[in-house]
Amino acid sequence: MTAAVSERSELAGESGAGADAPGSITRLAAARDSAQPLLRVKNLSVSFTGRHPVDAVSGLDLSVYPGQTVALVGESGSGKSVTARTIVGLAGEHSRISADEFQLSGRDALAFGERQWQAVRGGVVGFVLQDALTALDPLRTVKREITEVLRTHKVVPRREYERRVLELLADVGVDDPEHRVNQYPHQLSGGLRQRALIASSLAGEPELLVLDEPTTALDVTIQAQIIELLREYQRRGTAMLMISHDLAVVSQLADQVIVMHDGKAVEEGPVARVLSQPVAAYTKSLLAAVPSAASRGQRLSGERINVNEAAELARPAQDPNWVAAEVPVLQADNVTRYFPLPGGRGRRRAVADVSLRLHRGQKLGIVGESGSGKSTLARILLGLIAPDSGEVRVHGESWTVKDRELWRRLRHSVQFISQDPIGSFDMRYTVAEVISEPIQGVLSPKEIAERTAGLLHIVGLDERVLKVSPRLLSGGQAQRVAICRALALRPSVIICDEPVSALDVSIQAQVLDLLHELNRATGTALAFISHDLGVVRHLCDQVIVMNNGFVVERGDADEVFDHPEHPYTRSLISAIPQISAK
Amino acid sequence: MELVGIVVDKSADSRRRFGLRTRMIVARVAQAVFVLWAAITVTFLAIHAMPGDVVSLLLGENRNDDVLRASIIERWGLDQPVWSQYFIYLMRIPSGDLGTSYTLRKPVSELIAEMMVPTFQLAATALVVAVVLGFLIAYATTGRIPGLRPATNVLELIFLSAPPFWIGIVLLAVFSFNLGWFSVVDLSSWQSLVLPVTAIGLPMGFYMAQVLRDGIDRALEKPFSLTARSRGLSWAGVRRHHALRHASLPAIPLIGLVAGGLLGGAVITETVFARPGLGQIAVNAVLVKDIPLILGIALVSTFAYIVASTTADLVGVLTDPRFNTEQKG
Numbered sequence: 054m055t056a057a058v059s060e061r062s063e064l065a066g067e068s069g070a071g072a073d074a075p076g077s078i079t080r081l082a083a084a085r086d087s088a089q090p091l092l093r094v095k096n097l098s099v100s101f102t103g104r105h106p107v108d109a110v111s112g113l114d115l116s117v118y119p120g121q122t123v124a125l126v127g128e129s130g131s132g133k134s135v136t137a138r139t140i141v142g143l144a145g146e147h148s149r150i151s152a153d154e155f156q157l158s159g160r161d162a163l164a165f166g167e168r169q170w171q172a173v174r175g176g177v178v179g180f181v182l183q184d185a186l187t188a189l190d191p192l193r194t195v196k197r198e199i200t201e202v203l204r205t206h207k208v209v210p211r212r213e214y215e216r217r218v219l220e221l222l223a224d225v226g227v228d229d230p231e232h233r234v235n236q237y238p239h240q241l242s243g244g245l246r247q248r249a250l251i252a253s254s255l256a257g258e259p260e261l262l263v264l265d266e267p268t269t270a271l272d273v274t275i276q277a278q279i280i281e282l283l284r285e286y287q288r289r290g291t292a293m294l295m296i297s298h299d300l301a302v303v304s305q306l307a308d309q310v311i312v313m314h315d316g317k318a319v320e321e322g323p324v325a326r327v328l329s330q331p332v333a334a335y336t337k338s339l340l341a342a343v344p345s346a347a348s349r350g351q352r353l354s355g356e357r358i359n360v361n362e363a364a365e366l367a368r369p370a371q372d373p374n375w376v377a378a379e380v381p382v383l384q385a386d387n388v389t390r391y392f393p394l395p396g397g398r399g400r401r402r403a404v405a406d407v408s409l410r411l412h413r414g415q416k417l418g419i420v421g422e423s424g425s426g427k428s429t430l431a432r433i434l435l436g437l438i439a440p441d442s443g444e445v446r447v448h449g450e451s452w453t454v455k456d457r458e459l460w461r462r463l464r465h466s467v468q469f470i471s472q473d474p475i476g477s478f479d480m481r482y483t484v485a486e487v488i489s490e491p492i493q494g495v496l497s498p499k500e501i502a503e504r505t506a507g508l509l510h511i512v513g514l515d516e517r518v519l520k521v522s523p524r525l526l527s528g529g530q531a532q533r534v535a536i537c538r539a540l541a542l543r544p545s546v547i548i549c550d551e552p553v554s555a556l557d558v559s560i561q562a563q564v565l566d567l568l569h570e571l572n573r574a575t576g577t578a579l580a581f582i583s584h585d586l587g588v589v590r591h592l593c594d595q596v597i598v599m600n601n602g603f604v605v606e607r608g609d610a611d612e613v614f615d616h617p618e619h620p621y622t623r624s625l626i627s628a629i630p631q632i633s634a635k
Numbered sequence: 636m637e638l639v640g641i642v643v644d645k646s647a648d649s650r651r652r653f654g655l656r657t658r659m660i661v662a663r664v665a666q667a668v669f670v671l672w673a674a675i676t677v678t679f680l681a682i683h684a685m686p687g688d689v690v691s692l693l694l695g696e697n698r699n700d701d702v703l704r705a706s707i708i709e710r711w712g713l714d715q716p717v718w719s720q721y722f723i724y725l726m727r728i729p730s731g732d733l734g735t736s737y738t739l740r741k742p743v744s745e746l747i748a749e750m751m752v753p754t755f756q757l758a759a760t761a762l763v764v765a766v767v768l769g770f771l772i773a774y775a776t777t778g779r780i781p782g783l784r785p786a787t788n789v790l791e792l793i794f795l796s797a798p799p800f801w802i803g804i805v806l807l808a809v810f811s812f813n814l815g816w817f818s819v820v821d822l823s824s825w826q827s828l829v830l831p832v833t834a835i836g837l838p839m840g841f842y843m844a845q846v847l848r849d850g851i852d853r854a855l856e857k858p859f860s861l862t863a864r865s866r867g868l869s870w871a872g873v874r875r876h877h878a879l880r881h882a883s884l885p886a887i888p889l890i891g892l893v894a895g896g897l898l899g900g901a902v903i904t905e906t907v908f909a910r911p912g913l914g915q916i917a918v919n920a921v922l923v924k925d926i927p928l929i930l931g932i933a934l935v936s937t938f939a940y941i942v943a944s945t946t947a948d949l950v951g952v953l954t955d956p957r958f959n960t961e962q963k964g
Contacts (some may be wrong), residue, residue: 141865171867181860190859190877193957201876205867237956250862255864629833 078138091261091292092117092140095154099139099316103147103429108318115294117261122293124303126339128315128557129528133296136313137265141178141292152354157259179262184270190239191268195222196234198484199434202256219251226282243423244275248282255286262286266304272422272584280305298557300343304328312336316478328632335424342562344591345631346614353562353591356513356570361471362513363574366504369413370466370543372448380449382545382578383411383467388433388443390426403429404440405602411546414576416569418593418610420586420625421579426602427582431550434580435469442457448545465491468544472551474535478523484509485519488537508537512567529560536567546578553588554603586629590614598622643774653671656958660720660949667945672725679724689713692926697737710734733931738923743931746916751935755914757831757904759896764830764836769843773882776844777851777874792847794838803834828865831908835901846889850882857881884955891947898943899936 066209074511092115099110110132117123125133137142140157142165155162158177165173174180175357182188189198199218203209209217222230224246238246247267254262267283268276287293296635297303303310304324311321312333320333331337340354347514369382411417411587421427432438434445436452445452447463471477478487489505506516512533518526526534532552539547550567550627553561569592572579584591590610597607598619606619682689690707691698698704708714711734712723727734730769733743776784794802810816810830850920854860855878866890913932920928952958 138861143864145860169870171869173867174864175866178865180862182862182865184858187858188862192861192880193877194956201863201868202866239957253866254864420727 057479065204080265089159089549090116090118090156091158092257093154093156094152094204094207095139097139097152097155098150099134099135100149101145101147102149108316109148110139113311113313113316115311116612117292117294119260119292120287120290121244121309122287122295122307123309123311124295124297124307125311125313126297126300126303128298128339128559130314130315133313133314134265137180137263137294137296140263141174141180144175148246163543172206175202175254175257175259177260178601179259181254181262181264181267183248183266185243186270188240188250189246189253192239194235194237195241199256200248202253206257208257208583217256221256221610222249225249225252225255225629228630233328242275243271244278247271247275247279251279251282254365260292260390261293262291264293266297266299267295273586274422274628276302276630278327280630298329299630300340300558301632304632306341307435307631308353311475312339319341334401339558340632341617342559343587344562344565344585345587346611352566354559354566356563356566358513358567358570358574360574361569363571366507366511366573367540367543367575367577369545369577370462372462372466374395381412382448383434383580384432384446384449384461385387385434385445386411386444388430388440388445390429390433390438390440392429402602404433406443407596407597407599407602407604408443409607411578411606413545413578414572416572416579416581416593418589418596419580419582419599420584420589420596422584422625424601427599429602430552430599431469431582434548435467440495449469466545468542468547470532470539470547470549470552472536472554474531475523475526475528477535478531480522480524482523483520484523484526484534486518487523488541491541505537508540509534511540511571512537527560528556529563531554532560532564533567536564536571540575540577541561544577546580546581548580550582551584552581554585561588568592586614586626598625639837648730656952659952659958663945663948663952667941670941673940674934674941675725676721678934679721682926682930683717693734693737695738695924695926703737720732728934734927734935735781735922736925736928736931738920738925739928743927746928747931747935750911750913750916753910754898754901754905754914756828757835757910758894758900760828760832761835761839761897761901762890762894763898764832765839765893768836768840769847769886770879772840772844773847773851774874774879776848776861777855779870787844791841794841795845797838799838799901800903800907801836803831803904806830807907818859827908827910831901831904831910834904834907836896843886843889843893846886847882850885851878853862854881874889884951887951887954888944888947891944891950892940894947895940895943898939 094113094115097110097113097115098108100106100108109473113132113136115123115125116137125131125136135144135148137147139150142162144150152163157173162173174379189195196218197216199221200214203214203217204211218234222233227233227245227248231243233241233249237471238249241249251267263282268279271279278352280302283293286426287306293306295303295306307324309321310324310327311318312327312335313319314335317409320327320336321330327336328340331340338354343355386408387406388407388547389402389616391400392403393400407430409417419427419430429438433440436445436447439452447467450459450463452463482490485502488508489501492501492504507517509516511520514533514537518534523531525536535552536547552568553564556564565588567580568581571577579593581589581593593610594614595608596610597604598613598621599605600621606613606617606622614626615623617626668804682692685692689711690704690713693707694700694703712720714721731744733747735742736746739746772787776787807830813821817826851874855873860873860877863877864870868876901912904910904919905912905914906918913936916928917932919925920932
């Protein structure tokens with residue numbers, strides 16, 4: 054173990070050189086040859102007792118050999134996170150675990166008591182949770198967080214804590230560790246936070262690293278950096294078990310992959326084989342559901358709508374003043390908006406000189422990383438906040454129009470779908486009330502009931518959900534209800550802010566298909582905001598790329614993605630992980 | 636600067652040296668000063684809004700003493716216009732001159748200062764007991780001892796719903812009259828403090844425990860607690876090193892409010908145990924309509940309350956690193 058430590062610290066200075074270091078290659082080769090797995094689980098079942106008994110995992114076999122990376126892939130509820138937690142003995146209070154075999158580092162984990170588990174956690178198995186902002190204690194400095202591991206496992210004597218923490222931080226590629234070490238998580242950028250979290254999980258010199266969605270909360274360029282960092286540790290021989298819903302990220306990192314569905318492994322094998330020649334129907338549907346350049350214009354799922362019915366019920370309201378086809382339904386001219394910086398340190402330009410035109414039936418993608426100003430732009434386009442300069446026009450009329458009646462009609466013709474539909478519903482309403490809220494008082498009760506039921510039918514929901522509370526809806530159902538509500542007023546344009554980001558890939562596929570078909574059937578324009586370039590490429594005809602509030606590139610979606618001109622767009626596109634064996 | 640979309644406002648340069656934390660502290664202190672001023676003004680308005688003439692009101696039962704009457708008019712400037720009276724009043728209060736109680740023939744500030752001592756003893760001790768008890772109960776009941784939490788819930792319900800005077804009377808009857816363990820007669824001994832402190836500290840401790848336990852439970856559900864456990868910390872370790880600190884944040888302003896209330900005099904408890912203190916002289920002052928004393932106590936309790944709650948808020952701001960935006964990078 055000590056040999057490994059010193060080797061790591063030597064490597065710290067020259068990141069990327071790990072693969073060439075003779076020591077690590079021999080060690081890796083030696084590790085692969087030995088037949089003893091770090092983790093071997095046979096026929097693992099985890100169930101939860103209590104008020105809502107659930108079989109979370111059933112009959113899972115899993116082995117991780119030294120130097121190997123195994124990925125558990127699946128959608129929410131597939132049991133992948135429960136499996137990860139079970140491996141460190143943290144499945145939860147009401148869990149019942151059974152297995153024919155459960156070996157960790159050559160010892161029988163089924164016989165572990167709490168003390169032994171505590172020695173294993175952090176010492177034998179390092180654990181990295183999804184979002185470092187919440188996975189690190191917000192009230193403690195990076196130093197205290199990492200020191201906690203050193204102290205718990207008595208890795209080094211007390212007087213060496215400081216030195217070791219700095220070493221670990223430098224090792225995970227944190228620049229200026231002497232300064233960062235005394236900072237709190239909220240003072241670090243997303244990438245640095247994730248590195249600090251990884252450093253803390255490595256502090257106990259574990260043999261196996263369990264990573265639960267290690268890059269999911271990160272922007273695509275930061276994600277690429279973290280993937281590179283993890284690959285560096287793979288080269289040095291660190292074994293990993295990673296949990297992910299993202300097939301592309303998995304293909305970049307894993308050797309073996311296990312596809313999980315409803316608590317069972319439906320397919321497993323080398324990552325290249327599983328992703329290129331899937332055997333199980335579920336794996337095939339999962340791969341087919343991933344939006345990309347290739348899937349453009351094709352359905353990602355079995356989703357289909359009744360085109361005539363949709364056109365009938367949701368075609369944009371025909372206002373005689375708005376018929377001129379050359380007038381964009383939504384238009385922004387040199388829109389700029391500032392926000393004050395915390396601590397009175399001047400102000401930040403959130404949206405800078407943005408112009409755009411959206412014509413009837415068009416689908417415009419607005420892409421950018423967090424902080425690029427895309428959500429602020431959405432609120433300006435919706436007329437919810439006023440720009441400091443510039444103007445937004447709907448059907449050629451400005452949001453600043455004085456005529457209240459005209460303003461109301463503008464309001465009706467621009468609707469909104471958010472990332473978190475459930476949060477946008479009043480929990481005391483029924484689904485029927487949520488959908489019909491915008492048309493209350495506009496139509497008669499009978500018409501409202503008919504229209505609500507009709508809209509629900511278009512988006513493929515059963516009428517039975519009308520009477521239930523929105524809190525009982527699944528993520529996909531909730532987004533369908535949000536689409537219904539947006540369509541209720543026959544809008545000319547719907548602004549969608551990350552509408553599929555919180556959804557599983559198969560549900561995301563259905564919602565994307567639904568939006569695409571509705572757009573075709575009704576001619577409702579879409580302004581589609583997303584950080585996910587694959588989704589935008591799949592769905593949109595036009596695209597604008599935002600960075601620090603500015604539009605850095607715009608144009609036809611194929612053109613921008615195939616021949617990006619701005620360096621930022623290029624870095625963004627090259628950072629997208631592709632599904633290909635590593 | 637242009638490229639990153641950040642425009643530094645030149646006029647903000649002077650403010651740049653101060654972070655969010657500094658500005659919050661300044662704002663909180665300014666707020667406290669404003670409330671103090673408002674309290675002084677309200678008492679002034681109260682005197683003038685009461686029926687009858689101000690001089691007779693202040694004199695109480697001595698209203699026929701002409702010499703006193705003349706000196707009051709002189710002191711309060713009652714022969715001058717109202718705004719000038721207000722100004723005299725406003726200047727006098729911060730200097731510590733709260734007027735004279737004509738019933739007890741003593742300066743109000745002196746009377747209050749005497750009574751502050753036993754009140755402060757009681758309040759401080761009760762507060763320490765409550766905080767310690769709160770932390771102990773919260774810590775113990777978030778552990779994994781089966782049956783402890785439901786048992787504590789019953790005790791909590793009893794102590795939080797029973798009126799304080801009833802708790803006081805029961806304690807007095809059992810421990811003082813029947814068992815004779817703690818005398819409440821000899822006020823100079825520490826023993827006289829035990830029962831009143833228990834009567835106040837116990838319910839407050841259970842109250843604190845509820846707030847703290849809620850905070851601990853919430854912190855334990857957060858991802859950072861899972862991270863801490865995945866590092867090999869025990870359940871107790873996670874509570875000690877992580878959850879308690881998170882739970883303390885909402886508890887600190889609560890301690891301030893409770894302390895402020897107690898410093899104004901625990902009227903009922905002082906009466907039950909026949910203890911001297913602000914609460915007791917307040918009751919007496921009201922009974923004999925000693926207006927200068929009532930006003931003085933009202934002001935002092937308000938001051939105590941404001942000082943305690945402001946201090947607690949400031950401590951809260953200083954303990955939470957998330958208020959510190961000064962070295963973002």
